[in-house]
Amino acid sequence: MKLYTYWRSTAAYRVRIALNLKGINADLESVHLVKDGGQQHSPAYVEMNPAHLVPTLVLYDGTVLTQSLAIIDYLEALQPDPALLPPDPVERAHVLAAAHVVAMDIHPVNNLRVVAHLGDTFGAGPKDKKAWMCHWMDRGFAALEQMVRKDTRFSFGDKPTLADICLVAQYYNARRWGVDLTPYPRLTEIEETCLALPAFADARPEAQPDAE
Known part of the structure; x- marks a missing residue:
């Protein structure tokens, strides 16, 4: 594989x-x-x-x-x-909704090719591109902060799910672009809990063989 x-x-x-x-x-x-x-x-x-x-x-x-x-x-x-998705249909829907906020609301408009198009077609400069990316991450994180559970280790329970996978990956991008994460204490707490696990830590961008 x-x-x-x-x-x-x-x-x-x-x-x-x-x-x-x-x-x-x-x-x-x-x-x-x-x-x-x-x-x-x-x-x-x-x-x-x-x-x-x-x-x-x-x-x-x-x-x-x-x-x-x-x-x-x-x-x-x-x-x-x-399992990365819970068996209960309602809980599964909650996890998928949180994952989709990242994968379908935030990430597509922050993709490298979208940001490049903003510059090539509309003349967006580096500051404009950064403001664009941070805006959509803030919108998504504000929603996620309210969607995740407050009484569990991870987003929706005591084991990581697809929601946590999507959150941690997007948080890396947020830190890269300088998003102020202080309004999202619960999300930051979840990220810290996830990165304490080898499965998450070993997948970090800076841990990859092609990291620059």
Whole structure:
């Protein structure tokens, strides 16, 4: 099994955490999103992933999976224990809603290609791009701070779920861009609890072999 990844990609970060939590080994293949005009645009890579994005997971039989949440869903089905989604339908919906705030509300508008388009098409400078990214992270984190439970170790219980995976990966990006996280004490507490686990700590961007 091979994971095409990039150390700073929050989407790839999610999959690395999930693999670690599941105890599933995957060889890591770096796809540099900036060097050489972006290696994700190379013909060989686009043949695997037409969206020009990371991560991509290639299974032992050559089957190719893309999109981080779809890959994690596959891992959940492949190895249900430890579960990343609770069995109760209502609790499952709560976890998915929190995960989707990150993966569908925050991350898509903060993607590298979106920020590049802001500059190329609308003339946004570095300060404008930073303000854009911080704005959408603040909007999402404000919602998440109210959505997660206050009486548990992790976002929705005493074991990490998909919501925690998405939160920790996005928090890395928030710190990178200088988001003021003081209004989100519960989210910060959850991040600290998660990063104390080797599965999360070993997946951190700075711990990756292609980290710069």
